Amino acid sequence: MIRFLLLFSRQGKLRLQKWYTTLTEKEKRKITRELMHIILTRSPKTSSFLDWKDLKLVYKRYASLYFCCAIEDQDNELLTLEIVHRIVELLDKYFGNVCELDIIFNFEKAYFILDEFLMGGEIQETSKESVVRAIEDADMLQEQCKATNGKN
DSSP states (O other): OEEEEEEEETTSOEEEEEESSOOOHHHHHHHHHHHHHHHHHSOTTSOSEEEETTEEEEEEEETTEEEEEEEETTSOHHHHHHHHHHHHHHHHHHHTSOOHHHHHHTHHHHHHHHHHHEETTEEOOOOHHHHHHHHHHHHHHHHHHHHHHHHO
16 A cells, blocks of 8 residues: 655655655654655665655656655555556656646646545546546536536
8 A cells, every 4th residue: 555655856846746645744744844855865776766754755756857756665665666657657648748837836636636546545537547537527517517607
């Protein structure tokens, strides 16, 4: 099970965070700062897996963004790396070669994509097409609501 997922820039700016365990805001900020420092100071040639407290961290850098997942000790690191890659593929499919600005200016869509793919720290839907279809349906519904509200 994924405990939390963080998406941050090379400059240490948090772009997305999804927590699947209950923590206080103070604890979340402390963990986020600590993990960003650990990951950003690691050499690019080192492994994308590391032990942290009673969890394992799995992270991967795509362009200027780091995707980091904390998983339970007995979970499979390679599967988690595939999950991270699938998230990037979904973002790419929706945004068309996603970049940091897409995440910044459309964070609600990025969270929606995460929620369609992961729920409670577990994979909800494995099909990229199904996830993208759900997002496109939600976009269409939103446009219809705007059009309807605009006529009144």
